Amino acid sequence: MNILSMKTQKIANWGNYPNVESNIHSSEYIDEVIQTVKNSDQITPRGNGRSYGDASLGENILSCLELNKILAFDPNNGILQCQSGVLLSDILEFILPHGYFLPVTPGTKFITVGGAIASDVHGKNHHVDGCFSEHTLNFNLIDSEGNIVSCSAQNNKSLFYETVGGMGRTGVIVDATIKLKPIETSFIKYEYQKVKNLDDMMLSFENCLDWTYSVAWLDVLKGGKDMGRGILMKGEHAKLSELKSTNRKRPLLPHSNKAINMPFFLPSFVLNDYTVKLFNFLYYNKQLAQLKNGIVHYDTFFYPLDSILNWNKCYGKNGFTQYQFVLPKKNSLDGLKAFLNKLRSSKNFSSFLVVLKLFGKTNPSAHWSFPMEGYTLALDIKIKEGIQELIKEFDDIVYKFGGRVYLSKDAFSSRKMFNLPDNLAGKFTSVQINRLKK
Amino acid sequence: MNILIFGASSDISKELARQYAQQNDNVTLLGTGVQRLEPLKLDIEIRNKVKVDLFEFDILKYNNSNEKIKKLINQSDISIMLIGYLGNQNEADENDDELARIVNLNYFKVIEVLNLIQRTYVSKQTGIIAGVSSVAGDRGKQSNFAYGSAKAGLSVYLDGLRNRLYPKGVHVVTIKPGFMATKMTKDLNLPKILTASPQKAAKTIIKAIAKRKNKVFVNWMWKYIMIIIRAIPEPVFKKMKM
Numbered sequence: 001m002n003i004l005s006m007k008t009q010k011i012a013n014w015g016n017y018p019n020v021e022s023n024i025h026s027s028e029y030i031d032e033v034i035q036t037v038k039n040s041d042q043i044t045p046r047g048n049g050r051s052y053g054d055a056s057l058g059e060n061i062l063s064c065l066e067l068n069k070i071l072a073f074d075p076n077n078g079i080l081q082c083q084s085g086v087l088l089s090d091i092l093e094f095i096l097p098h099g100y101f102l103p104v105t106p107g108t109k110f111i112t113v114g115g116a117i118a119s120d121v122h123g124k125n126h127h128v129d130g131c132f133s134e135h136t137l138n139f140n141l142i143d144s145e146g147n148i149v150s151c152s153a154q155n156n157k158s159l160f161y162e163t164v165g166g167m168g169r170t171g172v173i174v175d176a177t178i179k180l181k182p183i184e185t186s187f188i189k190y191e192y193q194k195v196k197n198l199d200d201m202m203l204s205f206e207n208c209l210d211w212t213y214s215v216a217w218l219d220v221l222k223g224g225k226d227m228g229r230g231i232l233m234k235g236e237h238a239k240l241s242e243l244k245s246t247n248r249k250r251p252l253l254p255h256s257n258k259a260i261n262m263p264f265f266l267p268s269f270v271l272n273d274y275t276v277k278l279f280n281f282l283y284y285n286k287q288l289a290q291l292k293n294g295i296v297h298y299d300t301f302f303y304p305l306d307s308i309l310n311w312n313k314c315y316g317k318n319g320f321t322q323y324q325f326v327l328p329k330k331n332s333l334d335g336l337k338a339f340l341n342k343l344r345s346s347k348n349f350s351s352f353l354v355v356l357k358l359f360g361k362t363n364p365s366a367h368w369s370f371p372m373e374g375y376t377l378a379l380d381i382k383i384k385e386g387i388q389e390l391i392k393e394f395d396d397i398v399y400k401f402g403g404r405v406y407l408s409k410d411a412f413s414s415r416k417m418f419n420l421p422d423n424l425a426g427k428f429t430s431v432q433i434n435r436l437k438k
Numbered sequence: 439m440n441i442l443i444f445g446a447s448s449d450i451s452k453e454l455a456r457q458y459a460q461q462n463d464n465v466t467l468l469g470t471g472v473q474r475l476e477p478l479k480l481d482i483e484i485r486n487k488v489k490v491d492l493f494e495f496d497i498l499k500y501n502n503s504n505e506k507i508k509k510l511i512n513q514s515d516i517s518i519m520l521i522g523y524l525g526n527q528n529e530a531d532e533n534d535d536e537l538a539r540i541v542n543l544n545y546f547k548v549i550e551v552l553n554l555i556q557r558t559y560v561s562k563q564t565g566i567i568a569g570v571s572s573v574a575g576d577r578g579k580q581s582n583f584a585y586g587s588a589k590a591g592l593s594v595y596l597d598g599l600r601n602r603l604y605p606k607g608v609h610v611v612t613i614k615p616g617f618m619a620t621k622m623t624k625d626l627n628l629p630k631i632l633t634a635s636p637q638k639a640a641k642t643i644i645k646a647i648a649k650r651k652n653k654v655f656v657n658w659m660w661k662y663i664m665i666i667i668r669a670i671p672e673p674v675f676k677k678m679k680m
Contacts, residue, residue, distance in 0.1 A: 029474045069481035083477060094485065 011061070014312050015052040016319030017383050017411060020431055022059060028066040030148075030174060036062055037172060037427075038146040044430045045168040047112030048087060051119065052322040053411030054431040055167055062172055064114050070094060071175060078180035079137065084114030084173040089255070089306075092298075096254040100180035101237070101298070103135035109255070109303050114173040119408040120165035120369040124213035124235065124302070127360035129181075131369050133164035139176035144427040148174060153365070165369035165419075167407050169428050185251040187238040188213070188301040192292040194284075198228025198340070202333060202375070205358040208234050213301075218354045219280045220379070223344050228336065230356070231287060238295050247295075255299035262310040265317045276350040283352075315382050321411050323394055324370075324378035326359060327403035332375040335401030339377065342397055346390055351379040368419055370406045378409065388412055407432065439463045440513055444551065445520035446472050446492065449620040450570070453640035454518060459486040461644075466510060468495035469521075497521050497547045502554050511558045516647060518568040521548055523585075530584045537584055544588035549595050556599060559608040567603075568611040568647050569596045573655075576614075576664045579680040600652060611646050612653045615639050616660035632659060 012019045025036045025043075037043060044058030048065065067083035068090070074080075078100045080091065088102060089109040095101070106121045115121075117139060120131045129135070138152040141163060149171075151160040163170045191211075195201045201216055208214050213235035222229050240251055247253075305311050312320070327335040336356075343351070355378050362372040381387065391412040398405065398417065405417040415436045424437045441458050443451045446469025455465045459482045467475060472492035479490045493510065500507075511517065523543035530537040552567065559565030574582055575589030593612060600610035617633040634642075634656045646654040655661045670678070 028478075030477075031474065067477075069477035070484050071477060071480045073484050 011049065011057065012319070013049050013051050013053060013055065013057065015321050015383075015411065016312060016315070016317070017321060018054055018057070018431065020054075020057040020059070022057065022061045024061045024063050026063040026066050028068075030067075033062065033067070033172060033174070034142055034146045034148070037142050037144070040427065042427060042429050043172075045114070045118070045172045045428060047085065047115030047118075048110055050108055050111045050115065051408040052320075053409060054435060055119075055408055055410070056115075057431040058429060064112060064172065067114075067174065072177075073098075078182055079177060080180055081175060081177040082113060083175045084117075084139075085112050087112055088116065093254045095180055096186055096252050099182055099184070099252060101183045101186075103179060103181045104129055104132045105302055107303065108306055109299075110306060113176050113178070117164055117173055117176060118166060118168045120366055121408075122359070122371050124215045124233075124357065126371055127209055127214070127358055128212050130360065130363055131164070131366060131371060133160075133366050133369065134363065135179045135181075136164070137177040137179055139163070140174045141170060142172040142174060144171065161365050161367060162421075164366050167368075167432070168430065169424070169426060169433065171428055183237045183252075184240045185238050185243055185247070186253050186298050187243060187247060187251070187295050188235045188298055189238040189242060189295050190233060190235045190293065190301060192287060193232045193234070194287055194290050195232050196229050197226055198333070198336060201228050201230060201232065201356065202358075204232050205356075205375075208232070212236050214357065216356045217283070218340075218356050218377075219284045220340055220343055220351060220354045221277050221280050223341070227340055227344075229284065231284065235301050242295065244295070253297070255297070255303070259307050259309045262308055262313045265313045267316065272350070276352040279352045315380070318383045320380050320382045321387065321391070322378055322380050322409040323391065323413075324376060324406040324409045325394070325398040325403045325417075326370065326372055326376040326406075327374045327398065327401050328372060329358075329374040331401040331403070335397065335403060336375060336377065338397050338401070339394065342393060343379070346393075348384070348386060349381050349390055351381055354379040368421070370404070370408070370419065372404070374403070376406075378406075439515040441465045442468060442510060442514045442517045443520065444468050444495070444497070444518065445522065446470075446475060446495075448520050448522075449636035450615070450618070450639045450643070451518075451520050452478060453636040454520075454643060455490060456482055457637075457640050457644055459483075459488045459490065462486070462488055464489045464491075466491040466493055466514070468493045468507075468510075470494065470496050497551060498542060500547055500551055502550070507551075508554065508558065511555050512562070514565070516566045516568070517555045517559075518570070518643065518647075519548060519552060520570045521551075522570065522572070522589075524582065525585055527580070527582050527584055540584045541588045544585060545591040545595075546588075548592060552595070552599070556603060556608065560603065560606050563607045566609045566611065566647050566650070567599070568613060568643060570613045570615060570643075571596065573614050573616055573660050573664050577668050577675075579678075581680060609650045611643075611651055613639075613643055613646060613656065614654070614660065615656045618656075632657060632663070 008023050010019050011022050044061045046056040046061050046063050064085040067085035070082045072081040075098045104123045116132045120133045122131050141149050195204050211234040216230050216232040218230035357376050359371045395413050395417050405413045424433050441463050445451050446467035458465050472494050482490045525540035571593040572589040574586040575593045578586045596612045617628045619633050619635055639656045642656045
């Protein structure tokens, strides 16, 4: 018997794989959330389901989406306190007019604050600003006993660092206080640089460390001397004086909520080796000049895919997985070459969204966070026969070069690929945790 | 303007508070256990730079000697009554306490409070009262006639009150939501096309008040559904299962 609103439904994360039949508990009242935690033997805290694999799935889910209130805002110091189910998109709409931006944002704005902490998300500015936890001043967590514990890097320090990047294992985050980034405008000054191979790409990353944002798209279908060719995208918050007069009228314009919906799953034959090759060719060659500069709205720069709701459906009903790993810097070149060769030889599994980024310094306190100093590569792979074997081969390469895999994307990798504590037993669990426990 | 919303924790009330705040109106939410709404209050205040007050109010314990309530009503421009209780007809058949609860929470205690509001507004010679009744009050049926009869009483009371207060500059709006997708109905299997969201309901109520409408259905289809349901001859109706 549960007092909360509860419904049973089949749910999946962004990759649409795996699907799990779940009892979803949800309430906007903290006392009811606490009661649910107390009444449950096993429970899975969940945000907006924008992780890709089997994280935050479970038989018994506690959805934080109704905990969606902003609790306090200090416009002078840029400090925001909000509940854990507030979406980053909602925060952006609220803070932009006050001249603030998110200190760290992943490639979608449709994640919750609780999810950002549990995954300790990173963004294109990791080399400058680190992970989300480094800007999280404090959060309140419901522990397995149902107590609310206030945690920060000073107070209850060990619980704070168990929780950031902890994938929900320590409890339910109720609310958090975040230090925002002051900005002059909502626009980003960018430079797109065409790079002809992996060695040059890595050199270019090293040479653009003074840009706040950097990420590269790779054309992974090219091998040989062209291997690792791609486009390095660099960005900086534009100053007011850099805006054109049309944008200067509303320099702190938030994103619009207009988006195209992908109403159905694309048939699985649409994305095949040939279309992906064509896409890669066009994408690389649409930019003719070596360098392209300009100023775009933050929504275009950070969240290009958010403008197509449900873009994940383009991978068909069987879904897809995202494989993201990081290699220590000293092994990155060799490791990436070995990986890209492997990927190219796996003809059945072409991938058109492959991104590369150079992470900054590892944060030694956040021991369960994914990033370490070195290169991280992420790619989408359609799920079909043989995927498990392929991921196993990927894992072997990444492991050999001392790398690790990102739990927030994962559905297939084995335990040795992760940064995890020895003991995974506990009240707060998930399909992913249960899979890795075995 | 100052808006009083009676029945703080209903989904429509929260949405009303949000939407009025967006129009820069100050809102007071009255109900039981309102300290739970503290995050909502903060959220609405921070986003809209208006004042939202929470007022602990148990209508079952109401009596007209409560000075704080009198003061609140006196300072308000609009009062919206959303207190209601669907209850359980089967239980009410067996248990008089449940029957009394249904009648009190939908009719008797509600009109007692409305009576205080009307006296106050009449003496100020201004104000708008909105009452949320129900299509269930338009014809009694076996599944919820205790609730329906109380709402029927409320509807007739609001009709009469509107008539009575017309010359005194006070307006009365009757709202009939039809099926709502709210906590009260979460366990019922309602047809989607006839079910309105709390957002839609709040929007309709705010518009009806602003335009001084008399009787409003949140979903227009309900007007015609109820015309048909009321037209069914009793010899047929009594045999139907609704």
